[in-house]
Amino acid sequence: MxxxxxxxxxxxxxxxxxxxxxxxxxxxxxxxxxxxxxxxxxxxxxxxxxxxxxxxxxxxxxxxARPRRRTGWYVAGILAALAVVLWVLAPDRVTHLFGAGGVGSAPDATPLGAETAPPTGPPPSTGTLRGTRAEPFRGSPAARWADGAAGISVPAPRATAWMDEAQVAKALDRSRDFLVASSLDREVLRGARPSEAIAYINPKQPREQEFIETSLRSPSEKYDPLVLFSRFDPDRTSLVGDVVKVRGRLSYEEGPGPQHALRVTTDVTYVYPVVAAAGDPDEVTRVIVRRQVVMDWQNPEKVVTKAGTFSVHSNMIHTTNAGCRTHNGFLTPTFDGPGASDGPTADPYDRSAPVVSPERDGECGTATRS
Structure with a gap:
């Protein structure tokens, strides 16, 4: 044939x-x-x-027969090659993209820039993933925040009130140092006395000194050291890792009245990952504290004060998973899931809202996320 x-x-x-x-x-x-x-x-x-x-x-x-064009195979091959490159360069992003949340659910992991002005709204949702020991901030907007003191934005100094530019710069630095000593010091977080932080507060301010000593010795609803200091009971709570996520800023102006003090307002949110000291070592939860402390750096020629210290003008605190109606001087998280609450809901990451205590009128608020 x-x-x-x-x-x-x-x-x-x-x-x-x-x-x-x-x-x-x-x-x-x-x-x-x-x-x-x-x-x-x-x-x-x-x-x-x-x-x-x-x-x-x-x-x-x-x-x-005419050979069939295999365009689909070529496209699939190119996509597969790109996926391999992406996996090599950023395996964590690929895991988030195709893992627990499915395609399109990967949270943005780009670090946020410094907060230099009040935000206009809450951060976007990041899913419902719980934190782990390896990734304690997983599923939290705080994953994009800076670590520790780097998350506290300090504005440029300028001559204000009775201070020249250099004096304002020094006052701003010491204001931030107080926040570090009161809310980020590892020993203070483990329940130690915040001696370094106290040293920044005007010792000639008798009412404030009485409040501090009473709150540390016999904490109560009226005398609560948490309005100034972050502390955990080491017999009940252990910190996870060495990182606390922080986001906030300092601002300043000339204070009212004849004293012309330099008034510094601090508005900072801290996120602490913790586990139970005697419980499931892998059940990580987060305690979120937003604290606003207003400081007056007064002219020692007009007011009785110690140089290099400030007087506390006011303070406010909002906490999440820190123990509602628990006035024992410590942040007291819950590890067995959120309990029922009869109070209003609030987003603890929404820094555009004013700082309001969750225990208004005896109610405990409910956090929309942690």
Whole structure:
């Protein structure tokens, strides 16, 4: 049988005919047989008739099939290659993208810039993933916040009130140092006395000094040290890792009245990942504290004060998962899930809202996320 279409006036090519004669003479066993006269006559008659069918193709011609374009395979191959590169460069992003939340659910992990002005709204949702020991801020907007003191934005100094620019710069630095000593110091967080932080407060302010000493010695609803200091009971709560996520800012202005103090307002949110000291070591929860402390840096020529210290003008605190109606001087988280509450809901990460205590009128608020 021919392996291709017939192109001449014979059903057997000249090459095959010569091979037939040669191999016949040599007695080859499987030599091709000479076509019969009948076969040659039929072939010639078919060629003399209409050589094409109704579609314009020859009766005996061979039309090879057109190769199909495999565009889909090429695109799939390119996408697969890109996925491999992405996995090598950023495996955590790929895990979030195709993992627990599904495609499109990966939270933005880009670090946030410093907060230099009040935000206009709450941060976007980041899903419902719970924190782990390896990733204590997973599923929290705080994952994008700075670590520790780096999250406290300090404005540029300028001459204000009774201070020149250099004095304002020093007052702002010491204001931030107080926040670090009162809310980020590891020993203070473990329940130690906040001696360094207290040293920044004007010792000539008797009412404030009495409040501090009473709150640390005999905490109560009226005397609560948490309005100034972050502390955990080490027998009940252990911190996870060495990182506290922080976001906030300082601002300043000339204070009212004849004293012309430099008034510094601090508004900072702290996120503490913790576990129970005697419980499930893998059940990580987060305690969120937003604290606003207003400080007056007064002119020692006009007010009895100690140089390098400030007087507390006011303070406010909002806490989440810190123990509602629990006035024992410590942040007291719940580890077995959020309990029922009859109070209003609030987003602890919404820094655009004013600082309001969750225990207004004896009600405990409910956090919309942690």
């Amino acid at each position: 021919n392996s291709g279409g017939e192109q001449g006036g014979s059903s057997v090519s000249d090459e095959e005919w010569e091979r037939f004669l040669r191999e016949s003479e040599e007695g080859v066993r499987d030599a091709p047989q000479e076509p019969s006269a009948r076969a040659r006559m039929v072939t010639r008659r078919l060629q003399e008739e209409d050589p094409q069918d109704g579609n314009g193709r020859g009766w005996r011609t061979y039309s090879p």
